[in-house]
Amino acid sequence: MRFPHLRASTSKAAALLWAAVAFLPPLQAQEAPHRPGLEAKSAYAASQQAIGRTIGDYTLTDREGRPVRLASYRGKPLLVSFIYTGCFEVCPTTTRALNDTVRALQGRFGTNQFHVVSVGFNQPADSPQAMKAFAAQHRISQPNWDFLSPPPAIVGPLTRDFGFVYQATPAGFDHVLQVSLVDGEGRIVRQVYGDRPAADALGEPMKQLLVGAPLPQATALETIIDQIRLLCTVYDPKTGAYRVDYSLAIEAAGGLTFIIAVALYMFNEWRSRRRARRHGRPA
Numbered sequence: 001m002r003f004p005h006l007r008a009s010t011s012k013a014a015a016l017l018w019a020a021v022a023f024l025p026p027l028q029a030q031e032a033p034h035r036p037g038l039e040a041k042s043a044y045a046a047s048q049q050a051i052g053r054t055i056g057d058y059t060l061t062d063r064e065g066r067p068v069r070l071a072s073y074r075g076k077p078l079l080v081s082f083i084y085t086g087c088f089e090v091c092p093t094t095t096r097a098l099n100d101t102v103r104a105l106q107g108r109f110g111t112n113q114f115h116v117v118s119v120g121f122n123q124p125a126d127s128p129q130a131m132k133a134f135a136a137q138h139r140i141s142q143p144n145w146d147f148l149s150p151p152p153a154i155v156g157p158l159t160r161d162f163g164f165v166y167q168a169t170p171a172g173f174d175h176v177l178q179v180s181l182v183d184g185e186g187r188i189v190r191q192v193y194g195d196r197p198a199a200d201a202l203g204e205p206m207k208q209l210l211v212g213a214p215l216p217q218a219t220a221l222e223t224i225i226d227q228i229r230l231l232c233t234v235y236d237p238k239t240g241a242y243r244v245d246y247s248l249a250i251e252a253a254g255g256l257t258f259i260i261a262v263a264l265y266m267f268n269e270w271r272s273r274r275r276a277r278r279h280g281r282p283a
Helices: 011-023 040-049 090-109 128-137 152-162 199-210 220-231 247-278
Strands: 059-061 067-069 078-083 115-120 145-148 166-169 172-175 178-182 188-193 233-236 241-244
Touching: 040 188, 078 090, 078 152, 090 115, 090 199, 115 128, 128 145, 178 199, 188 199
Parallel strands: 078 115, 115 145
Antiparallel strands: 059 067, 078 178, 166 172, 178 188, 233 241
């Protein structure tokens, strides 16, 4: 062994290190609870692959029964969320949170600087009348926010264009919680995840679009946070909905922090003993 004098001095630290590994959450071995619905990793990949894609010029129907072409929104940034009106928890929560975000963005950029669209993907149930009732129930009255119903025949290609993945479950639908930011030329430039899309997550890229500056690539940390928001979800059988659960990520981070601390302790012990031997002192 290269450093035999370390065997005794690091035995305690090594024991701590193995203990830390032993008590880390068994992410791979732990049996996952039954989760009806889509597979989160592939859903995230499909969502990310949509970035840079130009959306087709689909024609949908607004709350008043009028046809609306998606191309009519070009020229300004556009926020797009997919909902289904039969949802009693996640879609209402996400829509109300998006309403708060839209108000904050309007306070920063002005009311007429961007558009917002909510699309009902559960056809034919998400009719113009159902979308109108949903908007009224949750008090969405922004003049730049439309609630649209696509014809059933275009739901598949429309959702694929946006990288929006959903699947029927016994409780309704399991779907990606995302808001797509589309630029003035109809290209998806950012996907923001979670049941409460934050104003800063949408505001900074929107600012870049409004001033005509290129959007920076998402950092590694932002990518990790996006995956945590999307992947760290648990199915709640009481509500029939998915909710974000950060406990697994927090436990893993705590365990890894402990491992790093123990490793640093071992390194400092080795360095101290090496320095002592160099100066002829007993190790």
